Amino acid sequence: MSDPTTPAPTSSGISRRGLFGLAGAGVVGLGVGAAVDRFALPATASAQENTAVYPFFGEHQSGIVTPAQDRLHFASYDVADISRDELVELLQDWSAAAALMTQGEQAGKFGAVNGNYDAPPDDTGEALGLPASGLTITFGFGPTLFQAADGTDRFGIAGRRPAALVDLPHFPADMLQDALSGGDLCIQACSDDPQVAVHAIRNLSRIAFGRANIRWSQLGFGRTSSTTKAQQTPRNLFGFKDGTANIKAEDTGVVDDQVWASGGDGAAWMAGGSYLVSRKIRMTIETWDRTSLREQEAVIGRTKGEGAPYSGGTEFSEPDFSATGQGGAPLIAQDAHVRLSHPDQNSGAQLLRRGYNFVDGNDDLGRLNAGLFFIAYQRDPREQFIPIQMNLAKNDAMNEYIRHVGSAVFAVPPGARQGGYVGETLFG
């Protein structure tokens, strides 16, 4: 558990070949004629080939310290009225399909392989010919999986709920919508090609049919954090660099301290896992866009172009919160976001952020329904997300321009052993 796995992407010609390799034979056998499906698919149908392939099996799940991919499809699920055995079977099916898709393969065996042309395909096809595109699929368990809202211990795991998997408290100004919050299970699919991420969520949802239904889901188009030092810092929809001070995978000591769960607190099955907090944060960007540059920079505490702290230097300079300017006023305001979110102001607590920009069309006032889908991984939300967010929710100057509308927390188990499944440490 000492080293975060940041597997080197392997160059790959892998694509989702072979899905229909034998389908043509089926066609011929059915007398449909000459439509033999030669299936000479090109390696990619996208101009933006991405050859990264990350392992599915391993000590930790991929998609946490993995270099943040550019696109996201995240889905939260409610489990149907099924038994513990059926839940385990779902997790096994999901892991098997995820192990294939992350390697650029189809999601499952193809119906017509055994001549069964009358079955639905076991892969929906829209990622055929596309490379793995850095796909990672990361599974999590919500509090309600352990104990339903009515207190029922549906799956016999109420006693194994980790103490760190708390229900998040109400934060000042929260405007959470139930339909955008919570969930028994979650899947985070990240890829450099949105079609690949969507294909993953769609096929895992298809596989779950009758066993788990999507509660809410979110597409994100632009990552808002870097998770490795080699990545450039991207920008959020406030137009500012985001994630400059994020935990980076190379800082293995920090990752061990802040990201990986210890397995203490009687939840040994979580050792090597992590806790995911997601927040759907709507930005009132039309208001922001009519705000002066002075105000924008003061709110953040950094310059908009370079992203340097207002106390001076360049993007990666440490902010000097004691520096003062004219009249002795602090250069970085007391309510600046960079100050309030800094580890120095939060007992050293940090988060590994993996958020994405989103635009979900517009509201009926003609404003873009846009913002940040915040995702953070941590060792223990009680010591990290919760105190940091309480501090921000009370004091952050940015609050005037944002609205938290969705929220969820999930225990993200350790990675599966080769041939095993995610969740085996809990259910196995």
Added chain:
Amino acid sequence: MSDPTTPAPTSSGISRRGLFGLAGAGVVGLGVGAAVDRFALPATASAQENTAVYPFFGEHQSGIVTPAQDRLHFASYDVADISRDELVELLQDWSAAAALMTQGEQAGKFGAVNGNYDAPPDDTGEALGLPASGLTITFGFGPTLFQAADGTDRFGIAGRRPAALVDLPHFPADMLQDALSGGDLCIQACSDDPQVAVHAIRNLSRIAFGRANIRWSQLGFGRTSSTTKAQQTPRNLFGFKDGTANIKAEDTGVVDDQVWASGGDGAAWMAGGSYLVSRKIRMTIETWDRTSLREQEAVIGRTKGEGAPYSGGTEFSEPDFSATGQGGAPLIAQDAHVRLSHPDQNSGAQLLRRGYNFVDGNDDLGRLNAGLFFIAYQRDPREQFIPIQMNLAKNDAMNEYIRHVGSAVFAVPPGARQGGYVGETLFG
């Protein structure tokens, strides 16, 4: 008007530099200290650099025969209660900003350039450092711009409405939502980087503040057509290749016949323009995914893997609609999509399609809100989209799996001359 402009992309190191180049001076001048913004932005913050840059000015607007980019942000606007002069000024402002952004520049002058640090920036910043990424911005005028719903001739152009800019008829099974349909103006922003497309729509909406408001908008993540022969055929969310038989820019005779408006019918100002029809088509993908491969292929009339017509051959083989199989049944069914949409079944009419896949989260039954945002360009909808769609709406086997929920039609004027604006042929 004889050659479609398919400008060769120019390799470019252009990025949105300079926006904040003088902001640092402002900071110093204000005594904020050492936070000089050196602004040494890298050329790109994305792993998926795309160096294509397309011209804004020219005979035709870019974004029609331009090689279809991978990502879309489309917005429809309602014009506020403004005068004709104010409308013209909006179109001029939009063209000026589009001319800059498509070349990888910021959307406008920056407030602090003249030391005005108390103004909002003239660019929102989230595309800073990103290359042009093949951005095209294409403007269109809806029927209601010419004559409001109550018959008012707000802008003195009712008499110049082209006969081809018809209100689309009701098609069988249409389930159109008003909030997803129509609009006075539209902007199609296509790019290989979604952050660049979103940045364009957001800044043009910001510029329009008080003059035009978004009526509806749509993000698309995967193109569903090729518009040049060099592009591989992508797949839609049915998992099938889409756009195999699309009009290709290289076929200049077909483009001239089918895409560019003649300027006849008393609408000389539309010469070199085109007519855009958009349809938001929800796919019931959960039903589709539980349908046999046999049924799926019969509905389309093509194989799923290769995309070959059911009459035989490979993807680009011409379908043989007279070919029969066992018992004399046609290999391509009478209600197959490939048959009903073929030019042979539609008096030779074709469309230049430029659609995109979409996933807008999920509905409250846990089904993905997913489908195809259909965009088609044509010389005259009365002879192209309308008869083709009437044929499909009545007979297409695919109708069981789709639902048209949004619809719009726009006159897309010719390109602007250097330094002019889109719409000058109408208003100038």
